[in-house]
Amino acid sequence: MVNKKTTFNRQPVSQNITRVENLISKQDREHLMGHHPATFWFTGLSGSGKSTISLAFEKALIERGIKAFVLDGDNIRHGLNRDLGFSAEDRKENIRRISEVARLMNKAGIVVITAFISPTIADRASARKIITESGQNSYFNEVFINTPLEVCEQRDPKGLYQKARAGEIQNFTGISAPYEAPISPEIDLPTSELTIEQSVEKLLRSLSL
Numbered sequence: 001m002v003n004k005k006t007t008f009n010r011q012p013v014s015q016n017i018t019r020v021e022n023l024i025s026k027q028d029r030e031h032l033m034g035h036h037p038a039t040f041w042f043t044g045l046s047g048s049g050k051s052t053i054s055l056a057f058e059k060a061l062i063e064r065g066i067k068a069f070v071l072d073g074d075n076i077r078h079g080l081n082r083d084l085g086f087s088a089e090d091r092k093e094n095i096r097r098i099s100e101v102a103r104l105m106n107k108a109g110i111v112v113i114t115a116f117i118s119p120t121i122a123d124r125a126s127a128r129k130i131i132t133e134s135g136q137n138s139y140f141n142e143v144f145i146n147t148p149l150e151v152c153e154q155r156d157p158k159g160l161y162q163k164a165r166a167g168e169i170q171n172f173t174g175i176s177a178p179y180e181a182p183i184s185p186e187i188d189l190p191t192s193e194l195t196i197e198q199s200v201e202k203l204l205r206s207l208s209l
């Protein structure tokens with residue numbers, strides 16, 4: 001049984017823990033990979049296009065020889081975070097664990113693209129803090145998949161809005177739970193105006209790897 005109170009605490013539960021340092025330097029690892037690591041933290045409503053654009057962006061990066069990997073909401077909730085639901089507390093813990101995974105993958109030299117709704121400004125700020133804290137990676141980009149609720153609801157690729165409107169899903173972001181849009185995201189992708197390809201081009205143009 002997970003003790004939620006201790007899960008949220010960033011301090012380890014045990015005092016008897018000592019860090020080890022890798023023998024490979026950050027520079028040597030980057031040389032090996034051929035580029036800097038980075039995190040592209042996508043945020044947006046359900047149906048905004050996070051999964052669609054992140055997968056297209058990952059493919060474009062791989063085709064350019066950049067080691068990239070998408071962490072997607074639904075996939076992570078099937079495995080690592082399958083014990084978490086959609087309460088405010090569980091959403092927070094969801095984001096904390098993803099951030100720690102992204103941080104580790106960045107340390108391994110990989111470009112990480114995350115595709116989670118991540119609805120609160122506070123949670124995204126905490127993701128930025130966790131991911132950049134180690135000093136191993138200062139390339140954190142908040143990417144706003146900027147699609148109006150009406151468009152997301154019209155797309156409704158998973159039929160979730162219909163269920164949420166019918167009261168069959170509780171705490172549904174945009175309908176019965178809040179979404180706080182980013183105030184100054186590094187990258188803004190208004191998908192009502194951009195095709196998937198144009199969004200990927202805009203992301204590629206932002207690269208300084």
Ligand SMILES: Nc1ncnc2c1ncn2[C@@H]1O[C@H](COP(=O)(O)OP(=O)(O)OP(=O)(O)O)[C@@H](O)[C@H]1O
Binds near residue numbers: 047052073117158
């Ligand atoms: N310009 C566009 N950019 C991105 N997606 C678009 C665009 N136009 C239409 N779509 C469609 O919108 C849908 C977006 O769904 P997607 O699963 O990517 O959303 P999501 O943000 O990952 O949602 P969730 O949070 O539920 O996982 C897809 O069916 C996609 O084909």
Ligand SMILES: [Mg+2]
Binds near residue numbers: 050051052072073
């Ligand atoms: Mg998705």
